[in-house]
Amino acid sequence: MVWHKSKLNSRCPEIEFIAVDKKFQGIGIGSKLIESVTKHEAVIGATLMTKTSNPLAKNIYEKKYNAIISYEFLLFGKKYWYLTWKPSI
Numbered sequence: 434m435v436w437h438k439s440k441l442n443s444r445c446p447e448i449e450f451i452a453v454d455k456k457f458q459g460i461g462i463g464s465k466l467i468e469s470v471t472k473h474e475a476v477i478g479a480t481l482m483t484k485t486s487n488p489l490a491k492n493i494y495e496k497k498y499n500a501i502i503s504y505e506f507l508l509f510g511k512k513y514w515y516l517t518w519k520p521s522i
């Protein structure tokens with residue numbers, strides 16, 4: 434996982450990339466990684482953002498974190514979503 438305080442807006446930290454080895458997917462590791470960010474002191478009171486082209490990841494952010502789609506775009510025929518959400522304390 435790679436995440437950082439956004440370079441564009443210091444109050445909008447971003448999960449840039451998250452991946453779990455295929456052998457270990459579906460057993461809660463991805464959720465734990467995302468939660469470690471949402472609980473980080475640098476994120477308190479902030480709006481988190483992430484970008485993904487994976488419908489499964491989009492679904493996780495929407496269902497588990499109530500993320501909303503800020504905007505979507507096509508890149509070389511592939512759809513990408515920008516999602517934002519405010520972690521609950």
Ligand SMILES: CC(C)(COP(=O)(O)OP(=O)(O)OC[C@H]1O[C@@H](n2cnc3c(N)ncnc32)[C@H](O)[C@@H]1OP(=O)(O)O)[C@@H](O)C(=O)NCCC(=O)NCCS
Binds near residue numbers: 451454
């Ligand atoms: C997205 C990703 C990080 C999720 O990690 P993970 O460890 O598998 O996630 P979890 O085990 O915590 O599962 C999170 C939720 O998704 C669901 N889920 C996981 N794998 C699933 C699958 N193959 N099909 C349907 N649902 C699935 C789980 O049931 C869970 O929901 P729940 O908590 O309500 O039961 C992982 O699938 C991945 O590495 N994908 C490839 C890289 C990628 O696309 N990253 C995102 C963009 S950067």
